Amino acid sequence: MDLNSTENSILQKETWQGRIVYNQSQKDILQEWFKQNPYPDRATRKQWAKEIGIPEAKIQIWFKNHRSKQRQLEFGRSLGKDETQGQHHHQPWTQEYLPKAARQDWTSITRSQSHVLLQAFERNRFLDITTRKKLAKKTGIQEPRIQMWFQNQRSLYPQQSRNESVNSLADGPNGRPGLTAQQHQINLSTPLGRSHHFASSILSAGQTFLPAPLPSYESSVPCVSQEPSVMMVQPMQAMQRGENSVSPQTLRNHLPIPSTSGGDLSDTPTPFWLPNQEKCQNHEEQTGTGVLQLKGYCEPHPEHQEDQLQDLQQVDIPYILQRWDEVCQALTAKWDPREGTH
DNA sequence: GGGCTAACCTAATCAATAA
DNA sequence: TTATTGATTAGGTTAGCCC
Structure with missing residues (x-):
């Protein structure tokens, strides 16, 4: 176990679901x-x-x-038995992995659902029950699947070294860290468990990331904010706050774009999430839920701060993604790959 | 207070799906 | 075929409930 017992104890207190007593x-x-x-x-x-x-x-x-x-x-029982027999009692409870048919139906998590989950994960690697319920409602994914997704994410991106923040991409100048993917890679000091394919698979030669700011408490996405229960900072995260490094999953949110060799996107309204080309083409995805009016979406304003603190329940990610699609299309239309400029 | 146990965690692995 | 990622397991820990 990665956590020491104290940390783990606090952690579990925060994530503990009310216990059911079966009759x-x-x-x-x-x-x-x-x-x-x-x-x-x-x-x-x-x-x-x-x-x-x-x-x-x-x-x-x-x-x-x-x-x-x-x-x-x-x-x-086996310890209590005559050990001179020298036989290990075979456990009847052991089994290899279930056959295909017995497994849970494969849950395909869509891009927009994944984005919602990733946002939550960026804020807090550990789910409390309230957030889990909200995410379930928000995404339409069953709670156990969400829990599973978080477990897999933690496994996929093992806790960065304790000096590293999971939420640090926005910590750079103007909330726009300028690290290239290669630099990110160097910063990944922790061995990547399930993500051992990450560096080689995500990054291709000659590509440079143009990182966009991620949603954070302070910036970028006014309406995507944090409710109190989610604001609880896990001990590990409390230790990690304020460090300038990047988590692998953060990189997942970024589209590799050919280097623009001096091209400056800084005056472009940089989206919080750079989708891939497919995303730009796929508009129909996950827009079944009612659309929320995003008050002051592009205008952070003091009187809108209340709105900005709406909880996840009230945020319509598909709508935000749809808006982003439009921005993406506009950028794509303007960008000339031969010149690397707009 | 101690035992039982539901609920949680990590780690390893399998397997479905996408590229 | 390979990479990604959702699902399942074992092993372990925490904490609520009950005697």
Whole structure:
């Protein structure tokens, strides 16, 4: 475990969801089911969830915990047995990964959903229950999937060295750090777990990033802001604040653009998120939700600060993305790849 | 206070999908 | 074919509930 126990303790307090106490009949049923099949597939879990009124994800957790418990019991029993037999009692609870059919349906997270999640992740690598619920509602993704996404993201981007900030791209001059991708790469001092492909796959030779400011508490996206529960700073993040480095996932938000060799985009209203070409072409994505009027979207103004502190619930990311598409198209139309200028 | 256990974490890995 | 990323697991920890 990466965190020391104190940090972890505080962390879990902040992310702890209210504990459910299952009643005896529910426990009895679960135990009975466990006897029949300690590794229920998704369809089975779903069906059982319906039958006893416990969310499928909770059933999954219960089974996981119960397998652990059974292993411990078996281990205790095996220790108590005659050791001269020299046989290790095989755990009936171990299983290789589930076959394809048993796995959860593949959840395709769209670009706009991913953006919402990434924003939340940039602010806080650990979900509290309130934020999780809000994100679920906002994105239409189930809570357990969101939790999974955050777990995978943390795994994908292991905690930067404790001197590094997850939210630091906007820390540069004028909130626009000028590091190139190569410089970013050098700054990535922590071995990248799942992201070991990152540097070679994302960066291609001869390309230079033109980083755009990311959403942060201070800048860029007036309406995308932080609600109090999300503002809670995790211990690790508190340590990280104020450092000038960049997280890998931050880089994911940036489009590699051929170097403009002196071309200055500084007077262009730089978007908070540079989409790729596909994004520019794909306008229909995820616009099913009602559109929110973005008051003062381009005009940060004192009297709008209240609006700027709207919580995630009220932010219409698809709308923002749609607006961005327009900006992107305009930029694309103006940009001449041969000259690298507008 | 201690045991039990739901809920959370990381790490390793598999597998679906996109490029 | 390879890279990316969502899903599942084990192993471990934390903290709420109950006796």
